[in-house]
Amino acid sequence: MTLVVVGSAGMDTVETPFGRVEDAVGGSAVYFSLAASLFTKVQIAANIGQDYPRRVWDFLQHERGADLAGVRTFADQPSFRWSGRYEGDMNSAQTLLTELNVLAEPPTPPASYRGAPFVFLANMGPDVQLRMLEDLDGGTVFADTMNLWIEIQGSALLELMKRIDGLILNDGEARALTGETNLIRAGEDLLEMGPRLAVVKKGEHGAFLFTRDFHFALPAYPVREVVDPTGAGDSFAGGFVGHLAACGSLEPDALRKAMAYGTVAASCTVERFSTEGLELANRAQLDARLAELRSFISL
């Protein structure tokens, strides 16, 4: 089934113990789409400037069959830029610079995206996410968020949570949003706040899935060299929602397998800088990693 993603496309300058890339392709919608397009047809809505490399869009369109009707190029503004540094265990980035540029305007999904059976609203202000939700009128809707919105747009976020099917966020965000330190209780609290699914990502420690019927945990796929964690969370979301859209199901088996595909998609991303890992990835590689992951946790 078709999957619409609304999010950012940015140019990232990233420094890790393994090196540095400047103005590299990035952004939530790009990482998400590169992962999700390995599973299903993806329709992308994101704002860019004329400086954004054309190459990745050509790749998404021609190699991965993505629909770019919602990618809007601004003539008068540069692309969103983010710069950050990872150190030590690389579980979180130190942000050095953020330039919103074209992100000051909300994305504008075209009419042809309306009614998509699956939607992913990447990290944006919950006010914008609510508007996208209305405009798109999609079927099953997942959303991401971040600490900033929990702090400054808490009530819009709570409103959004009542109207989406699943929230995908990291452990720090889950704790901040629920005020609960214990992650199991935090996950259960998230469900109380509206969505029937909550995915809590824990970086190198894996991820939890919470539903009203069951909980599920996965460790991260064992990556020996984490080169650049940028985009891991959006890649996870892409593998997760991508698989669900491909099977058109939220049944327990589909959800568990979606968690595993999210996990292995993220593992491809972190092994290389920028989007290179996901561009090189294919379904056979993801399936092989899923089999390895299954054996890694086989009890």
Added chain:
Amino acid sequence: MTLVVVGSAGMDTVETPFGRVEDAVGGSAVYFSLAASLFTKVQIAANIGQDYPRRVWDFLQHERGADLAGVRTFADQPSFRWSGRYEGDMNSAQTLLTELNVLAEPPTPPASYRGAPFVFLANMGPDVQLRMLEDLDGGTVFADTMNLWIEIQGSALLELMKRIDGLILNDGEARALTGETNLIRAGEDLLEMGPRLAVVKKGEHGAFLFTRDFHFALPAYPVREVVDPTGAGDSFAGGFVGHLAACGSLEPDALRKAMAYGTVAASCTVERFSTEGLELANRAQLDARLAELRSFISL
């Protein structure tokens, strides 16, 4: 098969967001034995003062069939005391006070413990662990360690690692000992240093097992209220080594299941202060939790 544990018995004063206990029963040998004795016959070697509560020894002896021949009571010195505080995510304690007292002397396992098929050397100076290794002349030997020994007795620890079968330590210790941030590589590096098994415990994030043939990961059992994490690591070790001793095997299936028993034993400990959780525990409860854990990770 019989399992000898050499370690500490201490009296802990612990403060957590859920309350405070003073001079409560604790110590590595006590937590370990309470968990391991649910699986197999345990022989304990530890030093105590006359102030140490008799109750837990009676319980271990009469309810759990433990052999206390190696529990040595010092007339002239008080028991080891530790005081600590847990805050926030409770993943690590702030130590407020340590009084070695009877721990200044090494434990003295009696001759009747010699040649035990399984041995656990709880956290002690690696010089003492090496002496215990010699004295006991046991079959399969596991050891724990801590950052202090990595810093001040590094070469004795490296010597120990060449002579034991398995090292059980936490993620911070694994990183410090190998100088490797990535935990998968750290685990592999530990095996290069001698032991054929390495267990890396990650608190609320679960645990890894590394062997030369396979790696294995488990999340923590989902505990909704972590009241006091003291002793969780030793309880894990008790469930882990206890199960292996009970089956007398280090085969992959036994190792995976041992990891699960370690996980659920630790879950019992953290739900209550001091050793109460493990004293109330029984095999039926551990087996029920193991089944829950299996479903929690079923992919």
